[in-house]
Amino acid sequence: EPEVTQTPSHQVTQMGQEVILRCVPISNHLYFYWYRQILGQKVEFLVSFYNNEISEKSEIFDDQFSVERPDGSNFTLKIRSTKLEDSAMYFCASSEGGGAETQYFGPGTRLLVL
Amino acid sequence: SQQGEEDPQALSIQEGENATMNCSYKTSINNLQWYRQNSGRGLVHLILIRSNEREKHSGRLRVTLDTSKKSSSLLITASRAADTASYFCATAMNRDDKIIFGKGTRLHILP
Numbered sequence: 448e449p450e451v452t453q454t455p456s457h458q459v460t461q462m463g464q465e466v467i468l469r470c471v472p473i474s475n476h477l478y479f480y481w482y483r484q485i486l487g488q489k490v491e492f493l494v495s496f497y498n499n500e501i502s503e504k505s506e507i508f509d510d511q512f513s514v515e516r517p518d519g520s521n522f523t524l525k526i527r528s529t530k531l532e533d534s535a536m537y538f539c540a541s542s543e544g545g546g547a548e549t550q551y552f553g554p555g556t557r558l559l560v561l
Numbered sequence: 562s563q564q565g566e567e568d569p570q571a572l573s574i575q576e577g578e579n580a581t582m583n584c585s586y587k588t589s590i591n592n593l594q595w596y597r598q599n600s601g602r603g604l605v606h607l608i609l610i611r612s613n614e615r616e617k618h619s620g621r622l623r624v625t626l627d628t629s630k631k632s633s634s635l636l637i638t639a640s641r642a643a644d645t646a647s648y649f650c651a652t653a654m655n656r657d658d659k660i661i662f663g664k665g666t667r668l669h670i671l672p
Contacts, residue, residue, distance in 0.1 A: 480659060490604065490649065490662040503659055538604060547591050547611075547653065550660055554603040 449473045451553035453539050459559045460529055468524045468556045470539030479522045480540040480550060481514065483507070490538065496522065497545070529560045565593070565633075565650040565663035573669040580637040582666040584650030585630075591653045593626060594660060595635050598647045607635070607648075637668075645670045 452471045460466050472479050481493040494504040496514055511527045522541075526533055536557050540550040568583045584593070595607040608624045610617045610633065617624050623636040637644055647667050651660040 482662075489664045490651075492659040492661060495659050505659075536601075540604075545653075545658070547655075549594065549606050549609050550651075551606060552596075552604040557601075 451539055451541055451551050453537075453553035453556050455556060456554065457557045457559075459561065462531055462560055463528050466526050466529055466558065468526075468537050468539075468558070470522045470524070470553055471520050472522055472539065472541030473543075473551055474520070476541035476543050476551075478502075478542045478545045478550075479514075479516070480542075481524045482538045482540060482552075483535040484538065484555075485532075485535045493524070526558075529558075531560050534558055534560045565652050565661065567648070567650055567663045567666040569666060570664070571667045571669070573671055574640060575671050576640055576642055578640055580640050580644070580668055580670075582635045582648050582668070584633045584635070584663055586633075586650075586652050586663075587631065588654060589628070591655055591658065593624075593633050594651045594653070595622075595624060595633075596649045596651060596662075598649065598665070600646070604649070640668075640670045642670050642672060644668060 454469045479496040482490050484490045492505050494508045495502045513525045515523050536555045538555045539553045542548045542550045565584045565586045592611045594609045596604045610626045621638045626633045647665040649662050649665045651662045653660045
């Protein structure tokens, strides 16, 4: 069964460094998402991406965040200058038909900012 | 906010018993989805129920949706130790919308 994959599974970085989290969505899906979950808290929406552009972003998704689909398979989240509070699990998701359809989540990248 | 809120926050039951979790939300929705998350792991999709549906089944799972009360319930019958996890409801307001997660119910199945 097709699944969303994410790399790396864990990332440790120093405050102020840039990180790039990578995702490979399910191949025939058209809608892509990033969510994050701070330890012990709920899953929070960051950004949605459709037709090669951001369709919606939350207030969390400020100027230090960016997303890109550099080729036909990868979907990346870049955090330019990490802060301690960016430490969280970051989930990528994809769906065939937007919010009306099931969103399939990857296993997540656990980011720790020191 | 269309945020879903699960109830109870935590639930412990004996293996073999049924577990019921509830979710309430605030605005009209296109659909509601339930996800499971094992500790420190990813989110596994369980069921999607659309706003024009009232009940759906999948194996030991039964989901109901009452749009007049803006609430949904997830029933797990004949619980097993492997059902121990956190369960989240997530709502989508529009067809193209992101989904908004509730805080989850932590379910613990006692042997």
